[in-house]
Amino acid sequence: MSQDCIFCKIIDGDIPSAKVYEDEYVYAFLDISQTTKGHTLVIPKQHTRNIFETDATTAEQLFSRVPKVANAIKEAFHPVGLNMLNNNEEAAGQSVFHLHIHLIPRYGSDDGFG
Ligand code: 5GP
Ligand code: ZN
Numbered sequence: 001m002s003q004d005c006i007f008c009k010i011i012d013g014d015i016p017s018a019k020v021y022e023d024e025y026v027y028a029f030l031d032i033s034q035t036t037k038g039h040t041l042v043i044p045k046q047h048t049r050n051i052f053e054t055d056a057t058t059a060e061q062l063f064s065r066v067p068k069v070a071n072a073i074k075e076a077f078h079p080v081g082l083n084m085l086n087n088n089e090e091a092a093g094q095s096v097f098h099l100h101i102h103l104i105p106r107y108g109s110d111d112g113f114g
Contacts, residue, residue: 026044028043029041037107038077040103044058047098049098063101077105084101
């Protein structure tokens, strides 16, 4: 837990979130800014700044859950595709410094993303 980290606060329930998936190691929730319907963030419960500071075990735990979360999104929102996105450091667009994977469901060429 990092004191000033909003995603650690979300994991602890101090900041409310719309949960998509949770287990011992991973939490997934709807992004507050829905790039497309069902835009979800998948994060490790262990605080880590980004991919540069993530050990292999935490990375394995995180990435191994992505297919399950992607399929939960598919069942709930019925997209026809999905983008996975991960920003590391400010220069690459990272704004929250707790590792996260964006899952962005796609609904066709006019869905407003890309
Ligand atoms: P980044 O820009 O770091 O790759 O992505 C951070 C994401 O976190 C953004 O898409 C932003 O909308 C989302 N976000 C920031 N604060 C909150 C919050 O308090 N709750 C939720 N659910 N998402 C947040
Ligand atoms: Zn954190």
